[in-house]
Amino acid sequence: MSSGPDRKRTALTETAAIDVPLICGAMYPCSNPELVAAVSEAGGLGIVQPISLTWVHGHDFREGLRLIRRLTSKPIGMNALIEQSSRTYRLRMERWIDIALEEGVRFFVTSLGNPRWVVDRVHPSGGVVYHDATERKWAVKGAESGVDGLIAVNDRAGGHAGSRTAAALVEELGDLGLPLVCAGGIGDERDYVQAMALGYVGAQLGTRFIATEECHASPGYKQAIVDAGASDVVLTERITGVPVAVLDTPRVRRLGTKAGPIARWMLRRRRTRHWMRAYYGLRSLWELKRGLHRDAPERDYWLAGRSVAGVRAIEPAGAIVRRFSDAWQEASTDGGATSRA
Numbered sequence: 001m002s003s004g005p006d007r008k009r010t011a012l013t014e015t016a017a018i019d020v021p022l023i024c025g026a027m028y029p030c031s032n033p034e035l036v037a038a039v040s041e042a043g044g045l046g047i048v049q050p051i052s053l054t055w056v057h058g059h060d061f062r063e064g065l066r067l068i069r070r071l072t073s074k075p076i077g078m079n080a081l082i083e084q085s086s087r088t089y090r091l092r093m094e095r096w097i098d099i100a101l102e103e104g105v106r107f108f109v110t111s112l113g114n115p116r117w118v119v120d121r122v123h124p125s126g127g128v129v130y131h132d133a134t135e136r137k138w139a140v141k142g143a144e145s146g147v148d149g150l151i152a153v154n155d156r157a158g159g160h161a162g163s164r165t166a167a168a169l170v171e172e173l174g175d176l177g178l179p180l181v182c183a184g185g186i187g188d189e190r191d192y193v194q195a196m197a198l199g200y201v202g203a204q205l206g207t208r209f210i211a212t213e214e215c216h217a218s219p220g221y222k223q224a225i226v227d228a229g230a231s232d233v234v235l236t237e238r239i240t241g242v243p244v245a246v247l248d249t250p251r252v253r254r255l256g257t258k259a260g261p262i263a264r265w266m267l268r269r270r271r272t273r274h275w276m277r278a279y280y281g282l283r284s285l286w287e288l289k290r291g292l293h294r295d296a297p298e299r300d301y302w303l304a305g306r307s308v309a310g311v312r313a314i315e316p317a318g319a320i321v322r323r324f325s326d327a328w329q330e331a332s333t334d335g336g337a338t339s340r341a
Contacts, residue, residue, distance in 0.1 A: 184306075
């Protein structure tokens with residue numbers, strides 16, 4: 001896809017050097033190399049999730065990036081989960097970022113922590129950092145750390161959703177002077193155009209790209225997304241200890257959505273919170289990986305956001321990017337969409 005003079009640009013397309021202001025968000029466990037590459041090749045931006053790339057899909061990190069590079073020469077990004085945990089994890093994430101920079105990655109998305117050290121590592125190489133924010137306090141922390149933009153995660157997102165609507169986040173974060181990317185609730189072209197009309201410079205999609213030919217999720221998982229409506233997505237505390245958006249499968253209904261009393265007690269106390277989160281994290285890594293490739297809704301958790309309401313078919317990722325781009329360009333020409341530059 002070319003980006004000729006007639007193609008509308010935003011702060012996201014400029015800083016990420018892409019044609020379409022559309023991101024395939026990093027997903028554990030669904031971000032396989034073929035999916036990342038397909039979105040970028042179509043003009044959007046595929047984001048690498050390091051643990052998915054290495055542990056779920058079995059690639060050495062550098063070789064995984066080079067595999068993606070063999071599939072596309074277009075820009076890709078990397079997700080850095082930077083929540084304070086073990087020193088070993090921090091060193092591993094630092095090494096992944098260094099390798100990504102060496103392999104030409106220049107767009108990074110940070111989440112769950114203070115992004116200052118990532119900014120300091122990435123900016124000298126000409127890279128940019130966008131930081132996940134579900135509310136103002138996290139956005140301010142990102143702004144004070146020098147990030148280049150914000151991924152505004154709203155209440156319709158999959159995984160760890162926020163509590164604000166997409167419109168409320170624009171109002172809440174707009175005065176910080178940073179480009180805002182909408183994350184959550186975008187399943188079809190109409191959702192995308194409406195998000196851009198609110199003042200976002202782009203959108204990040206996750207659930208929509210699970211139901212694609214390139215994603216390595218099981219056929220049953222993909223079809224469940226196609227068949228689901230917004231009311232079929234529920235929040236459960238039983239994966240990570242905090243609410244996570246998932247499809248309402250037989251397993252979810254059997255086990256319930258609330259953490260047990262011991263877990264809640266430990267999560268409320270500073271001295272035990274870290275250990276409980278570590279336990280939940282390790283368990284969820286295994287359970288979600290196990291559930292990715294098999295059709296067992298009675299045994300597995302399937303992550304999804306309320307954007308399932310707009311997903312009507314399993315199709316190529318590139319077709320989605322091009323269709324969304326055409327709809328936005330048409331709306332922009334008609335005066336129906338604007339963007340905050």
